[in-house]
Amino acid sequence: MHEAAGDHSQGVDMEIWDLHCHLNGVPGNTPEARLGRLLEYADRLGIARLCVFMGMEFTYDPSPERLKEENDSVLRAVRAFPNRAFGFVYLNPKHRQASLDELDRCVRDGPMVGVKLWVAEQCSSSDLDPIIERAAALQAIIFQHTWLKIAGNLPGESTPMELAELAIRHPHATLICGHSGGDWERGLRAIRPHRNIYADLAGGDPVAGLTEMAVRELGSERVLYGSDAGGRSFASQLAKVLGADVRDSDRQRILGGNLQRLLRPILAKKGITV
Amino acid sequence: MKPSSRFAAAAGSQTRRAFLQTALAAAPATAVSAAALAVPGSKPLRTAEGLIDVNVSLGQWPTRRVRCDDSRELVARLRRLGVSQAWAGTLDGLLHKDIAAANNRLAKTCHQDGKGLLVPFGSINPKLPDWEEELRRCADLHHMPGIRLHPNYHGYRLEDPAFLRLIELATQRRLIVQLALIMEDERMMHPLFRVDPVDTAPLRDLVQRVPGLRLVLLNVHRTLRAKPLLELIAAGNVSVEIAMLEGVGGVGTLLAQMPGGRLLFGSHAPMFYFESALLKLKESALTPAQSQAVGHGNARHLLTS
Ligand SMILES: [Zn+2]
Numbered sequence: 081m082h083e084a085a086g087d088h089s090q091g092v093d094m095e096i097w098d099l100h101c102h103l104n105g106v107p108g109n110t111p112e113a114r115l116g117r118l119l120e121y122a123d124r125l126g127i128a129r130l131c132v133f134m135g136m137e138f139t140y141d142p143s144p145e146r147l148k149e150e151n152d153s154v155l156r157a158v159r160a161f162p163n164r165a166f167g168f169v170y171l172n173p174k175h176r177q178a179s180l181d182e183l184d185r186c187v188r189d190g191p192m193v194g195v196k197l198w199v200a201e202q203c204s205s206s207d208l209d210p211i212i213e214r215a216a217a218l219q220a221i222i223f224q225h226t227w228l229k230i231a232g233n234l235p236g237e238s239t240p241m242e243l244a245e246l247a248i249r250h251p252h253a254t255l256i257c258g259h260s261g262g263d264w265e266r267g268l269r270a271i272r273p274h275r276n277i278y279a280d281l282a283g284g285d286p287v288a289g290l291t292e293m294a295v296r297e298l299g300s301e302r303v304l305y306g307s308d309a310g311g312r313s314f315a316s317q318l319a320k321v322l323g324a325d326v327r328d329s330d331r332q333r334i335l336g337g338n339l340q341r342l343l344r345p346i347l348a349k350k351g352i353t354v
Numbered sequence: 355m356k357p358s359s360r361f362a363a364a365a366g367s368q369t370r371r372a373f374l375q376t377a378l379a380a381a382p383a384t385a386v387s388a389a390a391l392a393v394p395g396s397k398p399l400r401t402a403e404g405l406i407d408v409n410v411s412l413g414q415w416p417t418r419r420v421r422c423d424d425s426r427e428l429v430a431r432l433r434r435l436g437v438s439q440a441w442a443g444t445l446d447g448l449l450h451k452d453i454a455a456a457n458n459r460l461a462k463t464c465h466q467d468g469k470g471l472l473v474p475f476g477s478i479n480p481k482l483p484d485w486e487e488e489l490r491r492c493a494d495l496h497h498m499p500g501i502r503l504h505p506n507y508h509g510y511r512l513e514d515p516a517f518l519r520l521i522e523l524a525t526q527r528r529l530i531v532q533l534a535l536i537m538e539d540e541r542m543m544h545p546l547f548r549v550d551p552v553d554t555a556p557l558r559d560l561v562q563r564v565p566g567l568r569l570v571l572l573n574v575h576r577t578l579r580a581k582p583l584l585e586l587i588a589a590g591n592v593s594v595e596i597a598m599l600e601g602v603g604g605v606g607t608l609l610a611q612m613p614g615g616r617l618l619f620g621s622h623a624p625m626f627y628f629e630s631a632l633l634k635l636k637e638s639a640l641t642p643a644q645s646q647a648v649g650h651g652n653a654r655h656l657l658t659s
Binding site: 117118124227230231262263265286287288289292310311312313314315316318319320322323324325 | 418419420421422538539540541542543545548598599600601602603604623624625626627628629630631632633634636637638639
């Protein structure tokens with residue numbers, strides 16, 4: 081065991097921030113109702129803030145109109161709970177101008193603080209470059225879904241190795257490796273050399289050892305708690321951090337400290353102090 | 355109101371920091387471990403009995419070492435987190451052909467290291483010669499209350515007549531039958547160790563053909579959900595556990611759809627972080643009766659029925 085978990089001397093009143101939530105998979109007919117339900121569950125486990133992205137239903141390869149619709153849902157939801165939730169804008173690199181326009185609308189001119197890229201196109205594509213450049217200029221953090229599936233990925237689904245290529249082209253962007261690549265024993269090593277890539281712990285089974293390996297290979301500064309709720313439970317995902325054999329100081333960074341540090345610049349620009 | 359102040363107000367002096375400490379700290383043996391997960395703003399759950407975890411495995415997983423894959427460490431940790439009884443299978447039972455040796459070790463380990471907490475569930479592979487004798491040993495020699503089956507790792511389908519014969523004989527010997535549908539997410543399996551999930555389609559009919567069968571499905575919800583799951587539960591004395599139950603508020607949602615007496619607490623520890631199952635009881639707003647039933651009452655009833 082590492083240092084005792086019962087050290088009261090630091091007296092930190094830490095907030096748990098969840099990097100990775102969706103409106104999909106949650107009961108409720110409106111974005112506000114769904115986020116409200118998510119927050120009820122989050123409250124039961126002491127989770128203070130949620131980052132939310134994508135709309136009421138998931139679309140793999142959204143059209144410009146569909147992007148706008150999904151982002152509008154998130155805007156509605158986060159506006160209803162301004163002290164509890166942050167929005168990330170969902171973009172599709174295949175629609176470059178529409179994506180840049182959405183980035184401006186939702187992040188530069190709106191309340192959103194990050195970018196979500198899913199499975200429309202592999203993230204090593206040069207189509208991402210203008211999006212990443214503008215997001216980095218806005219100090220928005222960029223969440224890229226990744227997975228390494230033994231039976232093969234979806235057509236546009238990215239791997240951690242492809243994210244590493246993107247990170248080399250954009251050393252000043254803050255990139256998050258969604259799900260730590262799913263097959264995290266390989267994914268974490270693929271992103272390890274790239275200091276601007278952070279590991280998202282969300283969305284896989286709570287397999288023992290994930291958090292310990294992430295801390296060992298990346299350092300706890302690069303590891304972020306997220307749940308992928310409502311498809312996943314807060315419980316199974318929070319357990320990855322609460323159940324891990326890591327130091328309390330690492331646990332605190334992972335559960336909220338790191339995300340607060342990464343979001344502070346863009347929140348400050350928006351006049352939000354946390 | 356800022357969330358931090360809202361929580362602080364709800365929790366009195368208990369801060370979120372304190373929540374983390376409590377969540378990780380030792381639970382008194384008399385308090386169910388949900389009490390150890392006293393979340394700000396909610397009442398801790400307390401019962402006189404600890405949890406019964408029906409899905410624990412001893413031994414090492416072939417492609418990964420995890421914390422507590424040593425039986426003594428596992429027992430100490432489970433006890434610390436409020437478990438009073440854990441139904442333990444052996445991972446050696448998945449691949450070893452000398453399955454008697456695996457079951458002997460399981461029985462011995464539960465007896466020597468279990469400290470009254472580990473209850474052995476032996477492995478039976480009906481494709482191995484002399485499996486009926488192994489079933490007899492599990493019941494008569496080791497006094498096991500049940501067995502654990504892995505049809506996918508043992509290479510048979512449930513239509514196989516050997517499976518029907520096995521559940522009939524097990525029921526005659528009054529053994530609980532645990533059936534693990536999967537052991538890990540198929541997407542991240544080792545390329546040389548890929549195993550399909552158990553196809554449960556024939557199971558409903560088989561359950562109806564074996565009166566008295568007490569069937570417990572393990573690692574269920576990734577591959578069996580919704581109507582097919584509910585129909586199977588309705589077919590007989592069929593229970594499921596929560597280790598792979600996902601979705602926000604999953605326990606409460608499932609309890610709204612199925613008989614409350616058939617949902618059991620299972621963690622899939624040590625391969626999964628044990629805290630996952632524990633926190634699921636907290637995530638859903640369960641009544642004290644529901645928490646008690648899922649936490650230990652249903653398993654206790656199954657064991658004594
Ligand atoms: Zn997600």
